[in-house]
Amino acid sequence: MPYGVKLKGLGGNDMKEFAFLPKTRDAIIASAEAKDVDGEFIINQKAKALHPDYQALTVREIIDHVDAKTYILGNEDGSPVAYFKAGQYLSLQFIIDNSIITRPYSISSSPQWSLLGKYAVTIRRNPGGFAADKIIDTLRTGDKVIASAPEGSFFYDPIRDGKSVIALAGGSGITPFLSMAYAIRDGIEDFNLTIIYGSRDDKSILFKDELKSITNDCAKVKVVHVLSEETRDDCESGFITAELISKYLPSNGTCSIFMCGPEAMYNFVGKEVEKLGIDNKFIRKELQSVTKDVASQPGYPADCKDQVYNVKLIRGNAVYEFSASANEPVLVAIERAGIAAPSRCRCGECGWCRSKLLKGNVFIPEGTDGRRKADKDYGYIHPCASFPVSDIEIEVPGVYTE
Numbered sequence: 001m002p003y004g005v006k007l008k009g010l011g012g013n014d015m016k017e018f019a020f021l022p023k024t025r026d027a028i029i030a031s032a033e034a035k036d037v038d039g040e041f042i043i044n045q046k047a048k049a050l051h052p053d054y055q056a057l058t059v060r061e062i063i064d065h066v067d068a069k070t071y072i073l074g075n076e077d078g079s080p081v082a083y084f085k086a087g088q089y090l091s092l093q094f095i096i097d098n099s100i101i102t103r104p105y106s107i108s109s110s111p112q113w114s115l116l117g118k119y120a121v122t123i124r125r126n127p128g129g130f131a132a133d134k135i136i137d138t139l140r141t142g143d144k145v146i147a148s149a150p151e152g153s154f155f156y157d158p159i160r161d162g163k164s165v166i167a168l169a170g171g172s173g174i175t176p177f178l179s180m181a182y183a184i185r186d187g188i189e190d191f192n193l194t195i196i197y198g199s200r201d202d203k204s205i206l207f208k209d210e211l212k213s214i215t216n217d218c219a220k221v222k223v224v225h226v227l228s229e230e231t232r233d234d235c236e237s238g239f240i241t242a243e244l245i246s247k248y249l250p251s252n253g254t255c256s257i258f259m260c261g262p263e264a265m266y267n268f269v270g271k272e273v274e275k276l277g278i279d280n281k282f283i284r285k286e287l288q289s290v291t292k293d294v295a296s297q298p299g300y301p302a303d304c305k306d307q308v309y310n311v312k313l314i315r316g317n318a319v320y321e322f323s324a325s326a327n328e329p330v331l332v333a334i335e336r337a338g339i340a341a342p343s344r345c346r347c348g349e350c351g352w353c354r355s356k357l358l359k360g361n362v363f364i365p366e367g368t369d370g371r372r373k374a375d376k377d378y379g380y381i382h383p384c385a386s387f388p389v390s391d392i393e394i395e396v397p398g399v400y401t402e
């Protein structure tokens, strides 16, 4: 036999049976009655439970933090919610000032919680923003919230990632890492996680006690607090620099760097990470939004800053006209106009908001252009990551509601 492979008798029979399988299948199909299948296959039920179109959840509990709140969302009867990989997010749908809007929030609880019928998400105040403060000021225990299935690819993958992960977090960017830490502690994930968490001062650290408790229970999780405006013996001082990260890199083996935090953190820490010379494939970023200062992006047409443009939007048979600030993504203008448009990640990655640009031009910052080549060639845009630089005409798909 070539390559020294020896076929045993039983193996040969298996191969023969396998070769006959298509014929057997065709005979069963040919002899079967032509009628609809009764009921639903278990595999379809399982797929639906794991990947529902949406989940109608209830706010079961609210936990206060200094400038944020954690919402425990779940099924009222405690039945399981869709399972997730630690690091994924939920896109939550709210009605604010007569607008249906969606916002993505990383799940901060252990995947185990989903079997108990609940998730935790944390929303941090964002003065001047369109949604966060209004959600925090109005969402009450008992309110209903429509959530997507768990989404996103910001999770640990043993095939792709190193055995150790250095997680760089800023502000509420700690939430996906808290979920990963719980998952390691609960035996769901198996990797070494060192979280380097930047905060202004001790009192603005989110989940300090929870992180402490996990590190006490689980040697695979370490947490290093870095304070920029306070000096403490048990914390690093200053910012998350290349020098500081180097202190915590594993001495042997490959490690992955995961980053999650506000735009200012990526602008600074991203450059520091580059200095470490780590292969790009081991560097992962979870963007929580697109840029808040589009005019500072390379290639932005400077004379468009602060302009207001007209938008003509077509959805099915309906046509809407409204204005849009050049400084905000088209999706925000759509929501401000009270029009429901689909979205999930809100940072150009998932394609859920994919729409056809019929007329006009938009500016798409380089780091958030997640379109496929064919979409670029045929005039599709992701409105969540596209800023108008002229009057535009756009066709958007529908949106789910309960």
Ligand code: FES
Pocket (backbone or CB within 6 Å): 342, 343, 344, 345, 346, 347, 348, 349, 350, 351, 352, 353, 354, 370, 382, 383, 384, 385
């Ligand atoms: S919402 Fe994900 S690409 Fe726009």
